[in-house]
Amino acid sequence: xxxxxxxxxxxxxxxxxxxxxxxxxxxxxxxxxxxxxxxxxxxxxxxxxxxxxxxxxxxxxxxxxxxxxxxxxxxxxxxxxxxxxxxxxxxxxxxxxxxxxxxxxxxxxxx
Amino acid sequence: xxxxxxxxxxxxxxxxxxxxxxxxxxxxxxxxxxxxxxxxxxxxxxxxxxxxxxxxxxxxxxxxxxxxxxxxxxxxxxxxxxxxxxxxxxxxxxxxxxxxxxxxxxxxxxxxxxxxxxxxxxxxxxxxxxxxxxxxxxxxxxxxxxxxxxxxxxxxxxxxxxxxxxxxxxxxxxxxxxxxxxxxxxxxxxxxxxxxxxxxxxxxxxxxxxxxxxxxxxxxxxxxxxxxxxxxxxxxxxxxxxxxxxxxxxxxxxxxxxxxxxxxxxxxxxxxxxxxxxxxxxxxxxxxxxxxxxxxxxxxxxxxxxxxxxxxxxxxxxxxxxxxxxxxxxxxxxxxxxxxxxxxxxxxxxxxxxxxxxxxxxxxxxxxxxxxxxxxxxxxxxxxxxxxxxxxxxxxxxxxxxxxxxxxxxxxxxxxxxxxxxxxxxxxxxxxxxxxxxxxxxxxxxxxxxxxxxxxxxxxxxxxxxxxxxxxxxxxxxxxxxxxxxxxxxxxxxxxxxxxxxxxxxxxxxxxxxxxxxxxxxxxxxxxxxxxxxxxxxxxxxxxxxxxxxxxxxxxxxxxxxxxxxxxxxxxxxxxxxxxxxxxxx
Numbered sequence: 001x002x003x004x005x006x007x008x009x010x011x012x013x014x015x016x017x018x019x020x021x022x023x024x025x026x027x028x029x030x031x032x033x034x035x036x037x038x039x040x041x042x043x044x045x046x047x048x049x050x051x052x053x054x055x056x057x058x059x060x061x062x063x064x065x066x067x068x069x070x071x072x073x074x075x076x077x078x079x080x081x082x083x084x085x086x087x088x089x090x091x092x093x094x095x096x097x098x099x100x101x102x103x104x105x106x107x108x109x110x111x
Numbered sequence: 112x113x114x115x116x117x118x119x120x121x122x123x124x125x126x127x128x129x130x131x132x133x134x135x136x137x138x139x140x141x142x143x144x145x146x147x148x149x150x151x152x153x154x155x156x157x158x159x160x161x162x163x164x165x166x167x168x169x170x171x172x173x174x175x176x177x178x179x180x181x182x183x184x185x186x187x188x189x190x191x192x193x194x195x196x197x198x199x200x201x202x203x204x205x206x207x208x209x210x211x212x213x214x215x216x217x218x219x220x221x222x223x224x225x226x227x228x229x230x231x232x233x234x235x236x237x238x239x240x241x242x243x244x245x246x247x248x249x250x251x252x253x254x255x256x257x258x259x260x261x262x263x264x265x266x267x268x269x270x271x272x273x274x275x276x277x278x279x280x281x282x283x284x285x286x287x288x289x290x291x292x293x294x295x296x297x298x299x300x301x302x303x304x305x306x307x308x309x310x311x312x313x314x315x316x317x318x319x320x321x322x323x324x325x326x327x328x329x330x331x332x333x334x335x336x337x338x339x340x341x342x343x344x345x346x347x348x349x350x351x352x353x354x355x356x357x358x359x360x361x362x363x364x365x366x367x368x369x370x371x372x373x374x375x376x377x378x379x380x381x382x383x384x385x386x387x388x389x390x391x392x393x394x395x396x397x398x399x400x401x402x403x404x405x406x407x408x409x410x411x412x413x414x415x416x417x418x419x420x421x422x423x424x425x426x427x428x429x430x431x432x433x434x435x436x437x438x439x440x441x442x443x444x445x446x447x448x449x450x451x452x453x454x455x456x457x458x459x460x461x462x463x464x465x466x467x468x469x470x471x472x473x474x475x476x477x478x479x480x481x482x483x484x485x486x487x488x489x490x491x492x493x494x495x496x497x498x499x500x501x502x503x504x505x506x507x508x509x510x511x512x513x514x515x516x517x518x519x520x521x522x523x524x525x526x527x528x529x530x531x532x533x534x535x536x537x538x539x540x541x542x543x544x545x546x547x548x549x550x551x552x553x554x555x556x557x558x559x560x561x562x563x564x565x566x567x568x569x570x571x572x573x574x575x576x577x578x579x580x581x582x583x584x585x586x587x588x589x590x591x592x593x594x595x596x597x598x599x600x601x602x603x604x605x606x607x608x609x610x611x612x613x614x615x616x617x618x619x620x621x622x623x624x625x626x627x628x629x630x631x632x633x634x635x636x637x638x639x640x641x642x643x644x645x646x647x648x649x650x651x652x653x654x655x656x657x658x659x660x661x662x663x664x665x666x667x668x669x670x671x672x673x674x675x676x677x678x679x680x681x682x683x684x685x686x687x688x689x690x691x692x693x694x695x696x697x
Binding site for chain 2 (some may be wrong): 031054057059060063064085087088089090093096100
């Protein structure tokens with residue numbers, strides 16, 4: 001099975017990151033995905049590394065993640081996504097769950 | 112011309128092969144005789160029956176199973192219009208298996224009229240040349256095969272209809288010459304009991320019989336005494352006891368375990384954003400997971416919103432297992448069903464206050480009446496679809512599958528003939544932006560027609576598209592028009608996980624497109640939404656996001672469902688619901 005690897009990076013001016021050091025949400029079931037996120041110091045970036053079997057949705061991923069980062073003001077965070085054809089609302093839901101599992105967000109200690 | 116009365120009771124009760132015709136005065140010489148008599152249908156009927164008289168056991172209407180092929184070959188003629196049940200759920204499958212075995216040398220080029228192209232045999236008769244043309248309503252189970260048949264040129268489609276429309280044509284130009292129906296039981300006279308799964312049988316038999324057609328029924332068994340008579344023996348010509356009970360497809364059973372959080376969110380939006388403000392008391396739920404989710408949220412989320420008694424009193428609905436919790440919790444006053452759902456027979460029998468149950472204690476479904484009621488008698492239709500274009504036209508036709516329409520165009524249609532007023536109908540009408548332009552300052556109601564869809568379906572297939580696949584289909588197969596299930600001007604509300612677009616409030620096509628895009632999420636159409644326009648539409652209330660409605664998407668969790676799985680439904684029904692084998696996963 002061919003896996004498509006995508007990478008996106010967004011910079012946020014006054015970033016927030018997860019309280020816990022790392023977090024996880026979701027499962028790689030059909031129509032679902034898993035999110036693994038790690039707090040880090042990378043100059044306020046939200047970096048996404050996606051592995052998906054569905055081709056041709058690069059622009060959709062970009063739009064969804066950009067919106068999510070903007071809404072949550074995310075930065076200093078690295079997020080891995082293993083996707084099994086989840087639709088955007090499912091992806092957003094799992095991302096929200098990941099943040100919630102990490103005890104929520106805090107102002108990033110480093111700029 | 113005066114009709115003379117039959118002279119004696121004897122002549123009145125003469126058998127089918129002797130007819131007393133009214134006397135006519137001889138034709139004036141000046142009149143050119145341009146036809147051979149006025150009872151050709153009757154003559155033809157008697158001729159056909161004569162051909163197969165010998166197949167009946169001892170003067171009754173019963174024909175042995177082994178003689179079924181001979182019966183059909185004797186009774187049919189090439190180019191006949193033949194109806195076969197091909198209902199939504201009930202299938203006259205023995206008769207289908209028989210029809211596929213007739214000699215195409217004797218019986219060919221039949222014109223099939225049927226509600227649903229459901230069984231492989233329904234398609235096989237075209238492959239063999241036994242049939243040539245078809246008029247129907249729905250072909251979901253055989254959609255792909257139907258496309259292939261069309262491409263190979265072995266089938267001609269007359270038209271695709273909605274159910275009630277097809278029944279209408281049974282009385283205009285598509286009256287069947289032979290009807291092949293299915294019933295639970297016959298008695299020795301030939302009366303039929305169709306019971307729970309009556310569905311299309313009455314309308315089919317009436318149209319056929321009253322144009323001198325032939326009605327052949329397959330039955331599960333023959334009894335001395337029927338629980339009740341659904342079709343009288345006068346309308347039935349031949350009865351065959353089949354090798355096994357007729358096939359029933361459990362089309363309306365949805366496993367709660369398969370309902371997703373996105374579908375629950377959409378259901379919450381529907382309940383709070385539409386059911387509640389319009390106080391929808393009478394309605395139909397189209398088949399699907401979105402409506403199943405709504406049904407399972409009534410006793411929980413619906414209760415939280417204080418809606419019990421204010422909504423969902425009277426349904427046109429098949430016996431959905433997912434309705435069990437709401438019924439048990441006392442939400443529902445009545446349900447009339449187009450058909451029966453496999454496994455719900457005993458539950459329905461035990462709830463005669465809710466369902467349409469006869470004096471004999473068994474339900475009688477009836478699709479013609481349910482479709483009629485769904486057209487005129489309800490305030491709201493809500494259903495799902497596969498594709499919606501930028502104007503709001505919705506279709507289930509895709510490039511490789513001709514699925515047809517089923518009942519949605521009818522129940523999702525706003526009947527101009529409606530005159531009785533209810534709160535919901537008047538409220539929607541008062542909000543309809545085009546009303547004055549069309550009829551001046553005249554008040555008039557409007558039916559709520561809701562399409563509830565996820566922006567993306569499974570496999571990342573976008574629901575919202577610039578142009579419906581229906582166009583390509585029409586071009587490829589030479590249809591006169593793209594097959595649209597519900598036209599844009601009928602849809603009042605569009606609900607996705609992104610929010611509700613109140614299309615009936617839009618004052619122009621441009622505004623309507625903007626409202627659709629505002630809830631079209633990250634689909635190619637949704638991405639072209641103007642943030643400014645969306646903002647404006649939210650201000651005027653035409654578009655309502657979950658946030659606007661005070662709904663927190665993170666609250667859309669599976670524990671909100673009144674039943675988590677089929678087993679829960681069985682328990683809540685106190686063991687009355689008996690799920691078909693394929694749903695027994697514990």
